[in-house]
Amino acid sequence: MLLTSWNVNGLRACRTHGFDEFFTAQNSDIFCIQESKLQAGQTDFAPEGYYAFWNYAEKKGYSGTAVFTKAEPLAVTYGLGIEEHDHEGRVITLEFADFFFICVYTPNSQDELKRLAYRMKWEDDFRAYLLKLDAQKPVIVTGDMNVAHEEIDIKNPDTNHMSAGFSDEERAKMTELLASGFTDTFRKRNPDLVGAYSWWSYRFKARERNTGWRIDYFLVSDRLYEKVTDAGIRSDVFGSDHCPITLTLAE
Numbered sequence: 001m002l003l004t005s006w007n008v009n010g011l012r013a014c015r016t017h018g019f020d021e022f023f024t025a026q027n028s029d030i031f032c033i034q035e036s037k038l039q040a041g042q043t044d045f046a047p048e049g050y051y052a053f054w055n056y057a058e059k060k061g062y063s064g065t066a067v068f069t070k071a072e073p074l075a076v077t078y079g080l081g082i083e084e085h086d087h088e089g090r091v092i093t094l095e096f097a098d099f100f101f102i103c104v105y106t107p108n109s110q111d112e113l114k115r116l117a118y119r120m121k122w123e124d125d126f127r128a129y130l131l132k133l134d135a136q137k138p139v140i141v142t143g144d145m146n147v148a149h150e151e152i153d154i155k156n157p158d159t160n161h162m163s164a165g166f167s168d169e170e171r172a173k174m175t176e177l178l179a180s181g182f183t184d185t186f187r188k189r190n191p192d193l194v195g196a197y198s199w200w201s202y203r204f205k206a207r208e209r210n211t212g213w214r215i216d217y218f219l220v221s222d223r224l225y226e227k228v229t230d231a232g233i234r235s236d237v238f239g240s241d242h243c244p245i246t247l248t249l250a251e
Contacts, residue, residue, distance in 0.1 A: 001249045004028040005103065007144040007199070007216060007242035010037040011045065011066075017239035023047060026244075029070050032092070034105035034144045036064035055079070057089035064089040065143070067103050071096065080129050085122060093133070099224065100133045104143040109164035116169060123173035131180060138221040141182070144199075144242065145217050149174045149184065152194055153214040165215055182219045185231040185247055196233055199242045207241075218247040 004026050008014035011033060023031060024047075031050075036043075039056050046052060050068040055078045057063035073094040079086030094101045104126070109116045133139050147170045151157035160166040178184060190196065197212025206212065218231055230248035237243050 001030075001251060002026070002028045003101075003140070003142065003218065003247040003249070004031045004244055005034070005142040005216060005218065005246075006032075006237075006244040007034040007105070007240060009035050009240040009242065011043055012038070014239045015043075015045065018237075019239055020045070022237055022239070022244070023068075026246075028068075028246075030067065030094075030101060031069075032065065032067040032103035032142060034063075034065050034103070036066050036089075037061050038064055053078075053092055053094070055089040055092045058087045062088070063105055065092050065103050065105050067092050067094060067101070069094060069101075073101075080125055082125055085125060091126075099138045099140055099221075100136075102130070102133075102139065102141040102143075104141060104145065106144060106146040108146050109167065109170060111164065113162070113164055113167055116164075116167065120169060120173065123170075123177070127173075127177050127180060130177070130182070134181060134221050138224040139182070140218065140220050140224070140247070142216075142218045142245070142247070144215060145174070146215055147171060147174050148213045148215055149178075149187070152192075153187075153197075155195075155197070155211045155213070165213060178219070181222050183222050183225045185218045185220055185225065185228050186214070186233065186245070188225065189228070189231050197235070198233055198245055202241055216242060216245045218245060220247075224249075 054066045075095040077093045090105045109119045148154040198216035200207035200212040227249045232246040234244040
């Protein structure tokens with residue numbers, strides 16, 4: 001089973017840079033996106049052979065997620081069921097027979113960490129949400145989680161400890177989430193691999209110089225990790241400031 005996730009930084013723009021062709025070539029069983037930046041009716045993207053589920057932000061041109069799946073899910077929910085968090089289109093949960101699949105676009109703490117307090121509340125509520133699902137069946141959670149967890153996950157750790165996405169507080173929340181029963185599939189399979197990033201600033205030729213951050217993840221319940229056969233970062237694919245990430249599971 002092949003799963004793919006990509007923060008497209010605006011689906012309409014990404015479609016002009018090869019998104020449709022990549023989607024078709026991938027032939028994923030589940031493909032999800034973050035930062036669609038769409039409202040209902042603003043795209044005609046409806047891939048044949050897939051069920052499509054969209055969660056739009058109330059604010060136009062902002063955030064938003066979508067999941068495309070070949071297999072029909074047993075149930076689909078949107079958001080966390082918490083009023084404070086559910087206006088920005090950040091979470092879609094699909095229930096299948098053997099697992100829950102969650103697509104997430106985690107809030108950014110913003111410049112000078114001005115949204116850090118909210119981010120900390122989000123982290124606690126999101127972790128509680130995942131653990132509630134995990135108590136029922138294994139969980140796969142993927143998306144732009146807006147944190148480079150360890151120093152190996154960022155090109156310049158020394159100068160970014162007060163930056164959104166690499167603050168001590170955000171990194172500690174990821175540590176707490178993993179310790180609660182989840183595995184970072186890419187890092188588990190590649191514990192010492194440096195220079196593996198999923199996001200690059202558009203400034204200073206960052207992607208050309210591979211001055212990046214790994215902030216996109218596939219996490220799985222610890223007990224599901226034995227089924228993981230591959231976890232990849234498709235840094236060869238362009239069209240966004242992020243690149244796609246993949247997870248392959250044994251059937």
